[in-house]
Amino acid sequence: MHDTASLLLEAAYNSVEAGADEIRMLVVLEDGRVDARVEDDGSYALSQDPFQDGTTTKGEGRGHGLHIIFERSEGRCRLTRGDGITVLEFSAGDDGSFDRLDEALLPLFSMDACITVTIRKDGRETTVSRTLLEERDAVPDRAVGIRRFRTLIPSLAKEISNG
Amino acid sequence: MAKLSLSDLHAIREREEKNLKKRDIHGRQIHVVVAMGTSGIDKGAKLTLNTIADDVEKLGLDNVIITQTGSAAPNPEPVVEVYSPASGLVVYGSVDKDAAHRIAEEHLKDGRIVEDLRIELKGKEQ
Numbered sequence: 001m002h003d004t005a006s007l008l009l010e011a012a013y014n015s016v017e018a019g020a021d022e023i024r025m026l027v028v029l030e031d032g033r034v035d036a037r038v039e040d041d042g043s044y045a046l047s048q049d050p051f052q053d054g055t056t057t058k059g060e061g062r063g064h065g066l067h068i069i070f071e072r073s074e075g076r077c078r079l080t081r082g083d084g085i086t087v088l089e090f091s092a093g094d095d096g097s098f099d100r101l102d103e104a105l106l107p108l109f110s111m112d113a114c115i116t117v118t119i120r121k122d123g124r125e126t127t128v129s130r131t132l133l134e135e136r137d138a139v140p141d142r143a144v145g146i147r148r149f150r151t152l153i154p155s156l157a158k159e160i161s162n163g
Numbered sequence: 164m165a166k167l168s169l170s171d172l173h174a175i176r177e178r179e180e181k182n183l184k185k186r187d188i189h190g191r192q193i194h195v196v197v198a199m200g201t202s203g204i205d206k207g208a209k210l211t212l213n214t215i216a217d218d219v220e221k222l223g224l225d226n227v228i229i230t231q232t233g234s235a236a237p238n239p240e241p242v243v244e245v246y247s248p249a250s251g252l253v254v255y256g257s258v259d260k261d262a263a264h265r266i267a268e269e270h271l272k273d274g275r276i277v278e279d280l281r282i283e284l285k286g287k288e289q
Contacts (some may be wrong), residue, residue: 006204013200013233064201103213110212110229141229146220153184 002068003097004034005104008117011038011088016113018042018086020130026119029098039087062148100151109133111139111148124160128153192226193271195219198242200234211263215243218267227271233236235250238285249274 002010008025016024028035028126051070061144069090070127098104101119105128109113116129131138138148197203197212212231219227228261235242243266246252253276255266262280269275 002204003209006209009199009204009209015222017233068201068205103209107209107212107231108214110216110231112230140216142227143220143223143225146216150217150220 002072003073004095005097006093007069007072007090007092008036008038008104009107010069010110011036011120012108012115014065014088015042015086016111017039018044021114023113023115025115026052027098027121029094029119029121032094033091034094034098035091036089040086041084042086044081044086050092051077101157102150105153106140106146119157119160121160126156126160128156169171192248193224193228194246195227195229195271196244196246197229197231197239198233198235198238198244199231200236202236203240203242206240207259210260211243211258214263215258215267218264219271222267222272224267224271227249235284238282242284243280245270247274249275253284254284255280279287 020040053067140149
């Protein structure tokens with residue numbers, strides 16, 4: 001079962017598979033909902049209904065990720081493309097999967113991809129990027145990086161909770 | 164030849180340390196790959212990845228690098244692959260939280276394959 005945070009992972013995989021060099025995510029946690037916007041510069045062949053189950057250019061057995069986003073967001077999602085940028089937006093219920101921000105973000109940042117995630121909550125926001133993690137030796141793919149990641153992300157989360 | 168200043172030397176050392184670190188990552192002895200495609204996530208691969216990451220950190224396994232890959236269907240997911248010089252490639256299936264703890268403790272730390280979790284990898288979907 002996909003929690004809401006996992007929908008970001010699905011979006012990131014789509015971006016990576018589309019050859020994106022850069023993926024930018026904005027996650028707004030407000031009023032019991034998670035509104036997400038994922039932008040990337042990948043190269044897509046968009047179909048008429050990309051959210052339909054099994055719609056893919058990647059081969060048999062693929063193409064379920066966007067459909068899961070459609071289902072979990074109860075249709076509150078859209079995919080647009082312009083000026084070489086693809087934007088996926090969705091809105092889903094806050095199921096608590098962002099409560100432990102480090103657990104929610106670790107799978108994203110253990111991917112070898114240039115990802116930037118901005119979390120906005122109650123008007124305050126914090127940004128985590130692959131570049132920041134590399135600078136702080138906190139990429140969560142080995143013991144020391146995981147340790148630093150587990151310390152860094154909660155401290156950033158505290159900032160947006162406490163102001 | 165122009166003399167290097169102290170700040171030049173610091174800059175060179177910093178750059179070379181970063182390069183060494185990059186090489187070190189690729190030269191790690193044990194490589195853990197968690198299959199995180201749609202079907203894997205659906206079966207709990209996010210928890211599996213977080214659990215293995217926690218254990219690698221808590222057990223101080225500095226020789227391990229963790230990465231991820233896409234779907235491992237039709238294998239029983241979550242699927243975790245472990246590559247090590249001693250055992251080669253070992254694939255584990257249905258790796259829930261408890262299984263992830265065992266893999267970290269027994270295979271990654273102690274070098275013993277967890278035979279009852281081991282599976283033969285069937286061809287991945289493309």
